[in-house]
Amino acid sequence: MDNNANRWSRIWPPVVVLAALLGIWQAAVAFSLVEEWIVPSPAGVVQEAMKPNVWPRLMEHAGATIRLAVIGFAGGSAAGFVLAALLHLLPGVRRGVYPLLILSQSVPIVILAPLMTMLFGYGLLPKLLLVVLVCFFPVCVAMLGGLAGTDEGLRRYMRMIGSGKWTLFWKLELPGAAQSMFSGLKIAASYSVLSASIAEMLAPKLGLGGYMVLSTKGFMPERSFAAAILIIIVSLALFGLVALAEKLVIRWRPAKEEVKRDA
Amino acid sequence: MLEVRRVSKTFEGKRGVKEVLKDVSLRVAEGEFVSLVGPSGSGKTTLFSVIGGLEKPTSGEVHVGGRETTGETGHVAYMPQQASLLPWRTVAGNIELSLTIAGVAKKKAREDALEWLRRIGLDAYADAYPHVLSGGMQQRVSFLRALLSPQRLMLLDEPFGALDALTRGRMQKWLLSLWEQNRRSVLLVTHSIEEALYLSDRILVLSSSPAVLVEEIVVPFERPRREELWEDARFMELRGRIYRQLEKDGGEEADHG
Numbered sequence: 001m002d003n004n005a006n007r008w009s010r011i012w013p014p015v016v017v018l019a020a021l022l023g024i025w026q027a028a029v030a031f032s033l034v035e036e037w038i039v040p041s042p043a044g045v046v047q048e049a050m051k052p053n054v055w056p057r058l059m060e061h062a063g064a065t066i067r068l069a070v071i072g073f074a075g076g077s078a079a080g081f082v083l084a085a086l087l088h089l090l091p092g093v094r095r096g097v098y099p100l101l102i103l104s105q106s107v108p109i110v111i112l113a114p115l116m117t118m119l120f121g122y123g124l125l126p127k128l129l130l131v132v133l134v135c136f137f138p139v140c141v142a143m144l145g146g147l148a149g150t151d152e153g154l155r156r157y158m159r160m161i162g163s164g165k166w167t168l169f170w171k172l173e174l175p176g177a178a179q180s181m182f183s184g185l186k187i188a189a190s191y192s193v194l195s196a197s198i199a200e201m202l203a204p205k206l207g208l209g210g211y212m213v214l215s216t217k218g219f220m221p222e223r224s225f226a227a228a229i230l231i232i233i234v235s236l237a238l239f240g241l242v243a244l245a246e247k248l249v250i251r252w253r254p255a256k257e258e259v260k261r262d263a
Numbered sequence: 264m265l266e267v268r269r270v271s272k273t274f275e276g277k278r279g280v281k282e283v284l285k286d287v288s289l290r291v292a293e294g295e296f297v298s299l300v301g302p303s304g305s306g307k308t309t310l311f312s313v314i315g316g317l318e319k320p321t322s323g324e325v326h327v328g329g330r331e332t333t334g335e336t337g338h339v340a341y342m343p344q345q346a347s348l349l350p351w352r353t354v355a356g357n358i359e360l361s362l363t364i365a366g367v368a369k370k371k372a373r374e375d376a377l378e379w380l381r382r383i384g385l386d387a388y389a390d391a392y393p394h395v396l397s398g399g400m401q402q403r404v405s406f407l408r409a410l411l412s413p414q415r416l417m418l419l420d421e422p423f424g425a426l427d428a429l430t431r432g433r434m435q436k437w438l439l440s441l442w443e444q445n446r447r448s449v450l451l452v453t454h455s456i457e458e459a460l461y462l463s464d465r466i467l468v469l470s471s472s473p474a475v476l477v478e479e480i481v482v483p484f485e486r487p488r489r490e491e492l493w494e495d496a497r498f499m500e501l502r503g504r505i506y507r508q509l510e511k512d513g514g515e516e517a518d519h520g
Contacts (some may be wrong), residue, residue: 159345160315162337252351252392
């Protein structure tokens with residue numbers, strides 16, 4: 001009961017703020033402070049999206065974007081996971097590669113999108129490659145950090161009782177890195193939708209990103225806004241799914257309240 | 264059971280060569296409880312690393328169970344100062360993992376863990392994660408884990424150093440009662456002279472930097488140990504003797520930082 005009350009008291013303030021912002025926006029359009037053909041009202045966007053000739057197409061494009069983001073996210077994360085494990089087990093190679101991986105964190109990978117299109121054309125491959133790349137780096141870097149951050153006391157104990165390299169990896173280092181891995185996965189989840197949309201903008205055949213570009217060019221701001229909102233929803237949903245998976249996997253963590261009490 | 268033969272260990276650092284252990288020899292017989300006391304920084308941790316096989320001595324040998332094990336891990340059961348329970352494994356799961364790493368079949372490891380958790384009254388926590396346990400309870404699990412391990416030599420590294428005085432006293436009594444039912448060879452490192460006198464058959468006093476064995480004391484009290492031991496005149500006499508021995512050394516330690 002207490003916990004539920006707590007949760008509600010955390011949820012309602014941002015919801016009120018969001019509703020207020022939407023209200024102001026609606027009012028601004030209603031009182032003609034901005035022209036409706038430049039900035040549509042929230043109600044107008046919903047109305048347009050619900051039209052029978054718009055909704056099915058929006059859904060079709062959303063499906064394409066979700067597919068692209070999810071496949072790219074899965075592939076990129078898996079690659080990042082495997083490379084991190086390999087590098088961790090081969091410290092010599094790690095020394096050469098790790099600094100570059102850290103550096104890659106500050107490179108906006110989405111700038112590679114036009115290059116991908118130039119090299120691989122307008123098909124699915126260049127888009128997928130971009131999403132894979134974008135998801136790969138944060139997962140790999142977070143995993144490596146987590147694997148290297150193993151508690152020294154635990155490592156000493158595990159070695160003392162006779163754990164070999166593999167036992168150390170599977171029983172100590174990998175589970176210990178789970179928390180970091182999920183931080184990386186959450187970043188990758190949001191990046192995947194972002195990069196998928198950008199890839200679609202460059203080759204606007206299918207997907208919400210492409211639909212958005214075409215609607216903008218066709219002076220249909222309601223549809224652009226609808227596509228943008230759907231992209232945001234997809235991004236939040238994917239992030240939420242990863243956060244949920246984290247909660248299900250990492251059940252050993254002390255509850256937040258307990259941590260506070262200790263501190 | 265354990266024989267350390269003329270072990271020396273030097274580290275080469277930025278500020279030259281540091282001699283940590285010098286010609287240390289000691290034995291722990293089958294079923295014997297031996298304590299090492301010494302000022303902090305006297306190389307006790309290094310000595311444990313060498314005995315446990317984590318570090319190779321610069322010279323000398325380590326024999327466990329009649330076989331040379333210098334530089335080999337896996338021959339000791341270990342209880343560190345921090346309970347060192349894996350946070351993502353349940354209490355029973357932690358015990359089970361350590362036993363299986365030491366070669367016990369998984370099913371037997373599980374059964375042993377549950378059986379003993381019941382005996383020490385922690386069966387309600389078998390499926391709980393370690394963070395819900397108090398410090399004292401975690402140390403009980405950590406000790407049980409070492410006690411159940413098939414290795415016949417137990418290394419206890421200041422196991423109660425992080426506990427408050429009251430809990431510490433209770434834990435000593437508890438450990439002793441468990442050990443007296445299930446005698447194993449134990450080498451205990453401790454700061455506390457009283458703890459060493461209360462628990463062990465023999466006490467080895469180490470000096471600091473480099474660590475040299477300066478005195479060996481056979482503890483004369485019969486087992487099972489009584490609680491009123493603290494008031495025994497011989498107890499106080501021995502405590503004074505060890506204390507003076509350590510103090511002689513402490514002055515030196517201050518100079519070395």
